[in-house]
Amino acid sequence: MDSGLSRSLVLDAQTMEDAAAVTAFAPENTEMVRRILIIQTAFIGDAILVEPLIRAAGDYFPQAAIDVLVIPAAAGLFSHHPRLDQVISYDKRGKERGLAGFLDLLARLRKRRYDLALVPHRSLRSALLAWLSRIPIRVGFDTSAGSFLLTHRKMYLRPQHEILRNVSLLDVFGCEVRFSRPQLFLQPEERKKARELMPDAHKVIALAPGSVWATKRWPVESFVRLQEKILSDPQLGVVLIGGAEDSPLCRQIAGAGHERVVDLCGQLSLRESCAVLERCAALVTNDSAPTHLGLAAGTRVLTIFGATVPEFGFYPYGEKNRSIEPPRELDCRPCGIHGGRSCPIKTFECMRSITPEYVWRELMQVIAQD
Known part of the structure; x- marks a missing residue:
């Protein structure tokens, strides 16, 4: 079968499941979201700037357990964070590099059975992880290389500060977007x-x-x-x-x-x-x-x-x-x-x-x- 057609059929099947999940979700039904995954596996600075999104998601979905997926160098930033359940480290340039590491991570993510993925990282790999993890609601930017794998796409406004861009991923649910400087909860x-x-x-x-x-x-x-x-x-x-x-x-x-x-x-x-x-x-x-x-x-x-x-x-x-x-x-x-x-x-x-x-x-x- 043609690879393009094969991908299209797979996407169409997944899109039907996505549509059912998204239709069932409404802003007033935030209790439906029990587990959230935030994916940001770019550089250390990018990980710091995703922290306000963690707190904003925690405020909007108070009942949800929130995990964040970052590179090993950034994982320590989130220790002692009161709103995080797990900090998942993905060594994509080191010991987890390649298909074997990707599949191992995918197996771990599937076990968590997430309801919502927030994907500020605009890479194909990050969108693919969210999709293959069978997360029904996947929100990212329209400039993502994997935007076709997302259920919700937010416009990426280049002049806007990255913190505001990240938090804007929640406004598809009616969440107010406002600036908040990162907090590391130092000891x-x-x-x-x-x-x-x-x-x-x-x-x-x-x-x-x-x-x-x-x-x-x-x-x-x-x-x-x-x-x-x-x-x-x-x-x-x-x-x-x-x-x-x-x-x-x-x-x-x-x-x-x-x-x-x-x-x-x-x-x-x-x-x-x-x-x-x-x-x-x-x-x-x-x-x-x-x-x-x-x-x-x-x-x-x-x-x-x-x-x-x-x-x-x-x-x-x-x-x-x-x-x-x-x-x-x-x-x-x-x-x-x-x-x-x-x-x-x-x-x-x-x-x-x-x-x-x-x-x-x-x-x-x-x-x-x-």
Whole structure:
């Protein structure tokens, strides 16, 4: 049988089952939803931004058990979350890579017998997992590569912040969409550790120089010069954060050592990093996961955008935060939704044109709001 026809017949059969389930569901019958799966297996930052959706789903479906499916690196973020029943880790790039790992996960998900899947991740694999898990109501975005496998498709509004986009998946049920910053429900021991590690300074500025994508990293020499300006004020200190892979960058910035500089790169969990950020006056970071950790911590965030743009929806939300961009329009920008491994026109002008002096001025304006 033709593979396209075969897929069509299978989809038609599943669509009939879906239609029956969706018809039986009405906004006033929220008690019909007993188990919910939220699928977000992209990067750490994406997982942080799905947290408000967890709480919103919990508020709208108070009787439902909620599970979240994320990559292993993000799983620890959701420990101690009061609204989650299970945090399911899917190592899709590691030990669970390939068909065998996919099928093993699928078997685990089917046993949970979910009623509703919320799929903010726009990959074919995520939509396929929801469909093959036999979840009758599947809500995702119209731009998903697997949108044809969803029962409800929400328009993906690119200028809108990702948190609002994620929560909007619930408005197909009449749920009010409103912004809420992520919450990680930090524990006393995590905050105690952060307190003991902070530099001795009246105000501390966090610097996060890393990113998976090279074109999203502000040059290390720019971070060095910014740190020099920060330390020229005797009341200010610096803490460097990031993963183990960012340690070489942080060591270059920290230099030979300064009594008001603490390099914590590679030494903290994500939750402990958030606890450190809670104690900082501001965070200067690239367009990467620390932006969203800073948002969760409630600190002021200055995010530097080079290869990417705030209009993608991953900017630091809030009037007290800043999105820092090149001083002039560049025809080559943005060069991709994630950035890239190298500048496609070999100049890296988007990042090099953002001077430490400019970032310093913005930083001073931000911390003056205290």
